[in-house]
Amino acid sequence: MAEALISVLLEQLASVAYVHVGQEVKLVLNAKKDVEAFAANLELIRTMLEDAEQRQMEEPGVRNWLEKLKDVSYEMDNVLDEWKTKILKQEVEKEEEHGRSTSLVNKKKKKAVCFSIPSSCFCFGQVPQIITLDDIAFKIKFLNENLDEISRQGKTYNFLFTERMISDSEQPEQEKTSSFVDKSIIFGREQEKEVLVRKLLNESSQEESGLLVIPIVGMAGMGKTTLAQLAFNDEDVNACFDLKIWVCVSKPFDEIKTAKAIIIGAKGVIPNSNTSQDLFQCMSESIKGKKLLLVLDDVWTEDQGKWEKLMFPLIQSGAACVSRILVTTQKQEVADMMGARTHTIYLERLSEENCLSIFNRMAFFNRKKDRELEAIGEKIARKCKGLPLAIKTLGNFMRYKEKRKEWHEVLNNKIWELEEVAQQVFQPLLQSYFDLAPTVKRCLLYCAIFPKGHLIDKDYLIELWMSQDYLYSKGNIEKIIEKIIGQRIFDNLVMRSFFQDFEEDNKGNIRRCKMHDIMHDFLRFLTQNECFTMEGNDTMEPLGDKIRHLTLVLAPKVTLSCVSFSNCYLRTLATFDSKFNVVDSSLISQFKYIRTLNLSGNYIEELPEMTGELVHLRFIDLSNNPLKKLPNTVCNLYNLQTLRLERCVKLESLPQSMGKLINLKHLYVWGCSRLANFPKGIAKLRNLRAIDQYRVGGGKDDHEGFTQKIEKIYDDAFIFIDGELKVAAGEGEKERKSRRKRVKA
Numbered sequence: 001m002a003e004a005l006i007s008v009l010l011e012q013l014a015s016v017a018y019v020h021v022g023q024e025v026k027l028v029l030n031a032k033k034d035v036e037a038f039a040a041n042l043e044l045i046r047t048m049l050e051d052a053e054q055r056q057m058e059e060p061g062v063r064n065w066l067e068k069l070k071d072v073s074y075e076m077d078n079v080l081d082e083w084k085t086k087i088l089k090q091e092v093e094k095e096e097e098h099g100r101s102t103s104l105v106n107k108k109k110k111k112a113v114c115f116s117i118p119s120s121c122f123c124f125g126q127v128p129q130i131i132t133l134d135d136i137a138f139k140i141k142f143l144n145e146n147l148d149e150i151s152r153q154g155k156t157y158n159f160l161f162t163e164r165m166i167s168d169s170e171q172p173e174q175e176k177t178s179s180f181v182d183k184s185i186i187f188g189r190e191q192e193k194e195v196l197v198r199k200l201l202n203e204s205s206q207e208e209s210g211l212l213v214i215p216i217v218g219m220a221g222m223g224k225t226t227l228a229q230l231a232f233n234d235e236d237v238n239a240c241f242d243l244k245i246w247v248c249v250s251k252p253f254d255e256i257k258t259a260k261a262i263i264i265g266a267k268g269v270i271p272n273s274n275t276s277q278d279l280f281q282c283m284s285e286s287i288k289g290k291k292l293l294l295v296l297d298d299v300w301t302e303d304q305g306k307w308e309k310l311m312f313p314l315i316q317s318g319a320a321c322v323s324r325i326l327v328t329t330q331k332q333e334v335a336d337m338m339g340a341r342t343h344t345i346y347l348e349r350l351s352e353e354n355c356l357s358i359f360n361r362m363a364f365f366n367r368k369k370d371r372e373l374e375a376i377g378e379k380i381a382r383k384c385k386g387l388p389l390a391i392k393t394l395g396n397f398m399r400y401k402e403k404r405k406e407w408h409e410v411l412n413n414k415i416w417e418l419e420e421v422a423q424q425v426f427q428p429l430l431q432s433y434f435d436l437a438p439t440v441k442r443c444l445l446y447c448a449i450f451p452k453g454h455l456i457d458k459d460y461l462i463e464l465w466m467s468q469d470y471l472y473s474k475g476n477i478e479k480i481i482e483k484i485i486g487q488r489i490f491d492n493l494v495m496r497s498f499f500q501d502f503e504e505d506n507k508g509n510i511r512r513c514k515m516h517d518i519m520h521d522f523l524r525f526l527t528q529n530e531c532f533t534m535e536g537n538d539t540m541e542p543l544g545d546k547i548r549h550l551t552l553v554l555a556p557k558v559t560l561s562c563v564s565f566s567n568c569y570l571r572t573l574a575t576f577d578s579k580f581n582v583v584d585s586s587l588i589s590q591f592k593y594i595r596t597l598n599l600s601g602n603y604i605e606e607l608p609e610m611t612g613e614l615v616h617l618r619f620i621d622l623s624n625n626p627l628k629k630l631p632n633t634v635c636n637l638y639n640l641q642t643l644r645l646e647r648c649v650k651l652e653s654l655p656q657s658m659g660k661l662i663n664l665k666h667l668y669v670w671g672c673s674r675l676a677n678f679p680k681g682i683a684k685l686r687n688l689r690a691i692d693q694y695r696v697g698g699g700k701d702d703h704e705g706f707t708q709k710i711e712k713i714y715d716d717a718f719i720f721i722d723g724e725l726k727v728a729a730g731e732g733e734k735e736r737k738s739r740r741k742r743v744k745a
Contacts, residue, residue: 034137038076038144041151045069048159054434055157065153067529067546072146074548074569078593078616079139081639085615089638092660188354189227196231196345200293200324201240211311211320215327215335218347219497219516220428221389224328227347228295231326241324242290246297251435253301255310259283262294276309284313292323299329300435302337330432332495349386349500349516356381358388362395376407383411385517393424414521429522432496442470443489444498447515448523448531451553451576456499457512459690462486463642463666467596467619468571483689545569557581557603571616574598585610592616600624600644612636623668626650635660646692647671659684666690 056063199214216224231237232246245265247258259279263270268286271278292314301307314320329335335344350358359381360374377398384390394410401407433441443465450456462483465471471485493499494510501514515523524531533551549572560575561584570591575598583599585608595616600623607622612633620637622630623646634640635657643664645651651672658664659681667685669675670692677695 034141034144038140038147041144041147045147045151045154047161048154048157051160052154052157055159059157062157065150065157068150068153069147071546072143072150076140076143076147079136079143081616083136085639089636092638092662187357188350189223189230192227192345192347193230193234196227196326197234197237199343199345200231200237200326211315211323211325213325213327213338213340213343215329215338215340215344216347217329217332217335217344217497219387219500219519220330220432221387221425221518222347222349222497223388224330224347225297226388227345228297228326228328232293232295237293240291241293243287244293244295246295248297249300250298251300253299253303253306255306258296258310259313262286266290280309280313284316287314287319287323288317290317290319290323292319293326294323295326295328297328299327299334300331302331302333304337307337330497331435332497350388350391351386352382355384355386355391358391359384359395359398362392363398365399367399372404373407376404376411380407380411383517387425387516387518389428390425390518414524425518426522426525429519432498433522433526436492436496439470439485440489440492443486444493445523445527446470446549448520448527449549449551449572449574450515450520451533451551452517452520453514454576455503455512455514458490458510462490463619464596465489466641466665469595548572550574551576552578554578555580559584560599561587568592570594572596572598575600575602577601579603581605583607588613595619597621605650607631607634609633615639618642618663620644623647629653630655632657637661639663642666644668645672649673651675654679654682656681658682661685663687668692 052062052066056066196214196216199212216227218224232244238244243266245262247261247265249258256276256279259276260270263279263283263286266283266286268282271282273279294314311325314323314325327334327338327340332344335341356378359377360369363377364374380394380398381391384394398407398410401410433444436444446465446468447456447461449464462471465486466482471482471489490510494502494513498515498519499513500516502510503512505511524533527549529546531549531551532547533553534555536554536556545568548570550570552573552575555575555578557579559582560580568590571594573591573594574596579602580599581603583604588608588610592614593616594614596619597614597617598619598621600621602625604622604625605627607627607630609631610633611631612635614637616639617637618639619642620634620640621642621644623644625648627645627648628650629652630645632655635655638660640661641663643661643666646668647670649671651669652674653676654669656679658679662685664685665687667688667690675695
């Protein structure tokens, strides 16, 4: 979706235009007006994005406008990144030449059109020695003219500005729910209902003498409202409470509106006065002395102040200790804000048996059963992966499909390609999506590159986000907080039920997770113009210049070459369960803007020398390949942040110029059993933040200081000296001191 990508991208570009480009562009390139105009246009367009994002779902013209905006933004991002790379490569070369004091380089610089590079720059790349300033200035001017035209076009759509969209009163209301439940299609929630009813009926202990809140938490379409309806209409619950009130809260949360709904539900009279004090007083009197069951369905707010305003009249009524508040929400943060984590009920997927029961009840309603259709229906029901909303929607969709051919077409199609089904299934997911901050949206959308059912490693995912600059932050603290930002975004998505099937470490921290198939379909639906997945021996159609992220699954043992792909704008190429054995050098020249390259698990023995020309590359995963060595040109990838070489069992050495990769933050070589000692230059990697093992020659050599640094900083690092393990991951300080004494001895 455009708003997620553009909003984050524009913020980064605006910052780059003033912070990184700064003096050189304004003074040397004489492009001050173009840079300032570009930044001003970005800021203006940013205010339109939220409205444009909503309207593009139904207005093709808006959708096309957003596509143009994305294109020019990507182009500007590439230009600035290329320019910074040229500057910083020259800075690296100056550092290398400093000790040699060669006059040859100085003579060349005097003849060339160039400028002095401040030492505050920290990006690198492989380019010619002389920076062509006029070329950069021309590109900036050209893109600024394009953006100016896009901005003028945007004004014709009369978009609402962000300042107005922030107003709760102007946000669209969601569909209202009621306490009525269709019991004819309820399967598989008997246990959850029993637990919920027991919580509602049980007397509070002395420790829980206040108002008892019971949240039901789960992803969109999981059946939270249905479970609440089941409990609300239970006979024992009816007999237990004097008063039952159902309020659909949804977005935006309005405590005044909710209080009025409670008064009406209690058969009270809303006061003529418009003051909130009179309204809340009336609410308190309406429920005074009554044992109340209040259901607040679809709560989104995390505002403690609004929640307390609504709860105070309930407490003031004197019935708090015997009343119950039942809340449904997609957000764990809501339950935490209410202080109700211990009473929370989490909804999981339905079993295949229950899914099939619901599907058959819907699809074969008032019609004769057909054994062949039932067999196809069983496979269709499995596609829903236990999500009740999807099952009911597909069941209804199939009710009027009479021909077997039609059933087979639905079975073979992706859910997000069935427009009628997608609109119903994805609508509640869109509510969750639009509630996310732009940066979080972008990170979520990137998960569309993974195949369905893929086990996602959390740290790996965060490094992928970093490689796409989604965790961008201003200033020098970026290096410190980038992974912290990634962790917070991951936690945010977890708490909102976008991930599931968690694997934890021995400390209870999430290490890996999966994504529900319907959620994956939803992301594919949102990114269908930018992400493409090719499976097996599928015939490859031209990708077009809109595709930015390409995933190859189950590819056969063939050469990976540009013959297969004609898109030169890719930013991600990822392979999964594939068998590529050769990477053609022509591929490198084709993918000049690529930032993330995952070739793990193939049969690749060597990389082309031209790999060093991928100046934008930030992430390489070559794990589980029979690589014997890396080309020396890899050391020219000055923007490289992550290098993964795990379980490359034939890898014997790393390039000697590794010290040039001064942006490298993560290095993984675990399982490289033949790997010899690391090159000495690796000690120069001042930005390195994660390393799983370190191999050096013994004695007091240039590695000693770096070895001590690794011991101190990296708890998960194994250090080998002369092939012998000297520091093991997870060792305490006492054990490490003991090891150091033995090594010195």
